[in-house]
Amino acid sequence: MTDPTPPMSHRLFIERLVIAIAIAGVALLLWRLRDLLLLVFGAVLVAVILTVIARPFRERLRLPSALALALAVLILLALFGVAFWMFGAEVIGQSAALQESIPRAWQTLLQRLEPLGLAQPLRDLAETSGGVVSRIGGVAMSVGSGLADTLLVLIGGIYFAAQPDFYRRGVLKLVPKRGRGLAADAIDDSGKALRLWLFGRIISMAIVGLLTGIGLWLLGVPAALTLGLVAAILEFIPFLGPLLAAIPALLLAVATDPALALWVAGLYLLIQQIEGNVVEPLVQQRAVSLPPVLLVFGLVSATLIFGAAGIILGAPLTVVLFVLVKRLYIREALDTPSPIPGEDQT
Template sequence: MARKADESGDRQFVRRVLIVLGLGALFILAWQLRTLLLMFFGAIVVATVFRAFGDRLEKAIGCRNGIAVALSITTILGLAVGLIALFGSHVAEQVEILRRTLPVAWHAFEARMGDLGLGDQIKHIAQSIRAPGGSSLSAFAGTVLSIGSGIADVIVVIVAGVFLATQPRFYLTGAVKLIPPAKRSLALEAVSESENALRLWLRGQLIAMVVVGLLTGLGLWALGMPSAFVLGLMAGVLEFIPFIGPILSTIPAILLALAVGPDQALWVLLLYFAVQQFEGYILTPLVQQYAVDLPGVILLFALIAFGILFGTLGVILAAPLTVVAYVLVKRLYVIEVLHTPTPIPGETKG
């Protein structure tokens, strides 16, 4: 009996060691494939956009869901291609002007700071941003400044998003089968709540991006700024990234304005400040029905953490990742494990 007990204990120990080793190997594999996993989440975000618009079309024209989603994908991609065809050459021309004038504007900025006795400090800040090492915040700054690359990755994400949007039930059923049967209904409920919160956040964010981009572009055009269209487009796109995005969109405009003169730079700075104040105090309350209430501190530190850990793609997807993670933690841990009632973001909004 003692021998059998020892053998059983040995088998139990070996089994636990193998489980630990397997989990460790799985973690290492996931870390090595972290960029791919983030791209998969990006495809989920794209699919959510397609399906949200498809649901609107289904209610509006009364067609089947599959047809509505197909119309949604065709409409959104067709609109994107049409905009590129109409304004692509104009955007490319302004981007080229921006590429040529920004270095000149930066040198003019350095010269002005040198006249004020701040030249060495500005050079030190610029070197810390360019440096491959440095502190975590300087690495994060270098990451966010490289946004704009990875066109091939974007295409892959869009194609994968199309597949996910057309057959969501197929992929969701396959994923849920990996979960123990007793917890599958809970998993489906958590996924549904996460999707609802993500849809609401994307809807509100899209409205903010369009309004901020239009106001910024028109304001810069009125001020006589070069590349006003591209700078407005940049402001709208970077609005997708909380906190950091508006700051990043302001930098090239200020540099270009400084090449003209301090007065122009002041007017441009006031324009960006006014647009952000309008977005914060007027636009946000108007779209409050689409808002997902997230603690600002959590979103800020999540943005920095994802940027340091995963690079540019982590910065871009930090906000939607935080929305989904926040809902899952509340639903699966706070409510189910701790048995503490707590509101789920977006659960009372349609």
């Protein structure tokens, strides 16, 4: 009689084939759910922001976690409300003026470049990149599908911030017992890195927005307040954000006076030099140190995978993945230091 048990080599091949099929299936599922995963990550970002705001109330004032979180939500809403009350009408008025002024400024620029033979190449470049520009313009809406997904991210962030330990334990239960300790350390490290990175970006955004608004106002550029706000918001996007923020200001300056455009270009260049050489090194002393080349390719990869929404969330997502790889693989396998400042380097 023949032995019904297959040889060991056959069984090993079948086991590996099943594992490969399972991995491929999980990868395909994650690819299909990539938009949902991005929404979840957006909710995590909101939770991190709320946790940072609530921490002083919880640790210094000894308030209950629920009350501290409620105060954090109220403070965030109050900040937006006060900002809108103080600058909302002005920003809305300047935004409407910008919508009318920028097309005229574009046509003025083309007319001035016509004698130099540069108008048509510029038109061709604008038509070629029109699809990209329109997608960038819809970044805020592409994170979800509109207001409903934005509310989903905000509500999800509040729930995450309300019970972080509960969701942390839930994630750890998906990991085999022998690896839960390492996974817990990796989650904690990535959360700390994300908080530090967000803190650094908020400081940079505030400084860049303030300097841009004041500088454009002193130069006499129309809608200086709105352009400063745009510069602050786009500063959240590394590399590409400052370039996008400078375009409307340069168009308005060209329409007014070509010499003014040179001053505006110099202003944006000076602000970026201050941000890159003064503000950023000070911030990075207490933030995660991310190699620039990784950040560039991380942004490109996130944009290719998630579309225009990847432009917004690509940088923080790269920070988290970078720390996870350092903690789960490189540090454990090669015994290299952690990227988190102040952490035990042994």
